Amino acid sequence: xxQDSLDISFKAVASVTLILFSVIDIVGSIPIIIDLREKxxxxxxxxxxxxxxxIMVIFLIVGTQILNLFxxxxxxxxxAGAIILxxxxxxxxxxxTLFKSEPEDGSGSIxxxxxxxxxGAGSMTTIISLKSEFSELSILLGIIINLVFVYIVLKSxxxxxxxxxxxxxxxxRKIFGIILLAIAIKLFxxxx
Numbered sequence: 001x002x003q004d005s006l007d008i009s010f011k012a013v014a015s016v017t018l019i020l021f022s023v024i025d026i027v028g029s030i031p032i033i034i035d036l037r038e039k040x041x042x043x044x045x046x047x048x049x050x051x052x053x054x055i056m057v058i059f060l061i062v063g064t065q066i067l068n069l070f071x072x073x074x075x076x077x078x079x080a081g082a083i084i085l086x087x088x089x090x091x092x093x094x095x096x097t098l099f100k101s102e103p104e105d106g107s108g109s110i111x112x113x114x115x116x117x118x119x120g121a122g123s124m125t126t127i128i129s130l131k132s133e134f135s136e137l138s139i140l141l142g143i144i145i146n147l148v149f150v151y152i153v154l155k156s157x158x159x160x161x162x163x164x165x166x167x168x169x170x171x172x173r174k175i176f177g178i179i180l181l182a183i184a185i186k187l188f189x190x191x192x
Contacts, residue, residue: 009138012134012135012138013138013141013142013145015134015142016130016134016138016139016141016142017141017142017145017146019126019130019142020123020126020127020130020142020143020146021146021149023122023123023126024118024122024123024146024150026118026146026149026150026153026154027153028176028179029117029118029153029176030153030157030160030172030176031092031169031172031173031175031176031177032088032092032112032113032117032173032176032180033113033153033154033157034157034160034161034164034169034172034173035091035092035173036112036113037157037158037161039097040109043109043113043154043157044109045151045154045155045157046151047109047110047114048109048110048113048114048118048150048154049114049118049147049150049151049154051109051110051114051115051119052113052114052115052118052119052147052150053119053143053144053147055114055115055119055124056119056123056124056127056143056147057140057143059119059124059127059128060127060131060136060139060140060143061136063124063127063128064128074124074125074128074191075191075192076191077121077124077125078121078122078125078187078190078191079121079187079188079191079192080121081116081120081121081122081124081187082121082184082185082187082188082191083184083188084112084116084120085116085117085120085180085183085184085187086180086181086184086185086188088112088117088177088180089177089178089179089180089181089183089184090177090181091177092173092174092176092177092180093174093177093178093181113154118150121187122183122187127139127143130142
C-alpha cells in the first residue's frame with residue numbers, strides 16, 4: 001500500500017470522525033447526562049457506549065434496509081428522534097419528568113442516553129449520508145473513535161457534575177435545554 005492511499009484513508013477517517021463528533025455532540029449533552037445521573041443514581045457508561053455502538057454499526061451495515069422493511073423513510077425516522085429530543089429539552093427547561101424509569105433497572109443508560117442521544121436520528125441519518133462519500137471501513141473507524149470519546153465523557157460525568165456544582169449544572173441544563181429544543185425543531189423542519 002503506498003503513502004497516498006494511507007493519507008487518503010487517514011483523511012477519510014478524520015473527516016468522518018469530525019462529522020460524527022459534531023452530530024453526536026457528547027460534550028453538548030453533558031447537562032442531559034448529569035440530569036440522567038441525578039434521576040437514575042448512576043450512568044452505566046460502558047453499557048450505554050456499547051449499545052450506542054451496536055446501534056450505529058447495525059445502522060451502518062443495514063440501516064436503509066431496516067427502515068425500508070418497516071416502510072419507514074429516513075425523514076420519518078428523523079422526525080421521531082426530533083420529537084424525543086424535543087421532550088428531553090422540555091424536561092430540562094421546565095424541570096419536569098416525562099421519561100420515567102426505575103432507577104434499579106438502569107434503563108436510562110439505554111433510553112434516552114444510548115438512543116436517541118448518542119445513536120439518534122441525527123447520527124443515523126448522517127451515517128447513511130456518509131456511505132455515499134466514504135468507505136464503510138472509514139465510517140466504522142470514525143464511529144469507534146467517537147465511542148471512545150463518548151465513554152470517557154460518560155465515565156467522567158460525575159467529576160464534571162462535581163466541578164460545575166448544583167447551580168452551574170442547573171444553568172447549563174436550562175441553556176442546553178433551549179439548544180436541544182432548537183435542534184429538535186430544526187430536525188423536524190428539515191425532515192417534514
